[in-house]
Amino acid sequence: MGEKDSGYCGIRTGDKNSLRLDGRSRARVSCYYDPLPTNCVADWVCPGGTGAGYPVYANDCGTEVGFYNLAVFFEGCNFNCLYCQNWSFKRSGLSKGTWRSVDSLVDEVNDETSCVCFFGGDPTPQLPYALRVSEEMRRRHPDRILRICWETNLSMNPAWLKPMARLSLESGGCVKADLKAWDPHIHEALCGCDNRQVLENFACLAEWVPLRPEPPLLVASTLLVPGYVGEEEVYKIASFIASLNPDIPYALLAFTPQFCLEDFPTTSRDQAAACLKVAKEAGLRRVRLGNRHFIH
Numbered sequence: 001m002g003e004k005d006s007g008y009c010g011i012r013t014g015d016k017n018s019l020r021l022d023g024r025s026r027a028r029v030s031c032y033y034d035p036l037p038t039n040c041v042a043d044w045v046c047p048g049g050t051g052a053g054y055p056v057y058a059n060d061c062g063t064e065v066g067f068y069n070l071a072v073f074f075e076g077c078n079f080n081c082l083y084c085q086n087w088s089f090k091r092s093g094l095s096k097g098t099w100r101s102v103d104s105l106v107d108e109v110n111d112e113t114s115c116v117c118f119f120g121g122d123p124t125p126q127l128p129y130a131l132r133v134s135e136e137m138r139r140r141h142p143d144r145i146l147r148i149c150w151e152t153n154l155s156m157n158p159a160w161l162k163p164m165a166r167l168s169l170e171s172g173g174c175v176k177a178d179l180k181a182w183d184p185h186i187h188e189a190l191c192g193c194d195n196r197q198v199l200e201n202f203a204c205l206a207e208w209v210p211l212r213p214e215p216p217l218l219v220a221s222t223l224l225v226p227g228y229v230g231e232e233e234v235y236k237i238a239s240f241i242a243s244l245n246p247d248i249p250y251a252l253l254a255f256t257p258q259f260c261l262e263d264f265p266t267t268s269r270d271q272a273a274a275c276l277k278v279a280k281e282a283g284l285r286r287v288r289l290g291n292r293h294f295i296h
């Protein structure tokens, strides 16, 4: 990308000085190598899973077999979802993470690493550290494919959103935004907070999508929580996404009982089919159902 101001939400695509980091230099993290294709929420559209963007952003014109995603799991989150699928870090004695310096995490990139995914928990509370790590990874490996991706509740301050998205934009990575509900009351009931910042950030990122249409910079997902997130919620979320850009990929994820919602049923086959239908009717062109193995 060039050095000029893109005009999209004020991002300067090549401006490294836009990154004003605080002094945080370590985080509680566990990381592992995931062979591609992974079960990543964006694997149906991303370079690692499909070869999209080959040869600039992918090592192969199909699935990048033989390469790995470095999965970076942060033990922290600013939400408190009742169905948290990664809740173990919230219980003392179940933590698998260790304190890692920036350098020690950057050293994890090896010759087979083609993408890095920051997730957790959520990267939001650890963004100063994560940005420092990903900038350094890219600096140390300037002439190879090394995509930077984020799987997030997207609730960060927009000042952090911009450098984070710039790294994905320039590296061929993506931002995987979990849009948990449309109604702010449902969002608050499920996650402990409203979704105003999430939706504002999503709209901001959608403006950047034309800067690199393929592979997609922004991918959305929604967990189909029985009794809370069904056709009505999905239709409203999908309409919102379609109003921004109908080509933004949207993954609906089947629910399985866990954490505080252990007594809930799984997403039914009928509900999943109905939600897929309304997401398409809302105008989205790229919709899919993930976690199909949870549906009985």
Ligand code: SF4
Binding pocket: 036, 038, 040, 041, 042, 043, 046, 047, 048, 049, 069, 115, 116, 117, 147, 148, 149, 173, 174
């Ligand atoms: S981390 Fe990014 S590039 Fe790698 S499999 Fe996931 S979405 Fe694709």
Ligand code: SF4
Binding pocket: 077, 078, 079, 080, 081, 083, 084, 085, 086, 087, 120, 121, 122, 153, 191
């Ligand atoms: S945003 Fe994700 S990690 Fe955080 S509480 Fe919710 S489900 Fe768990």
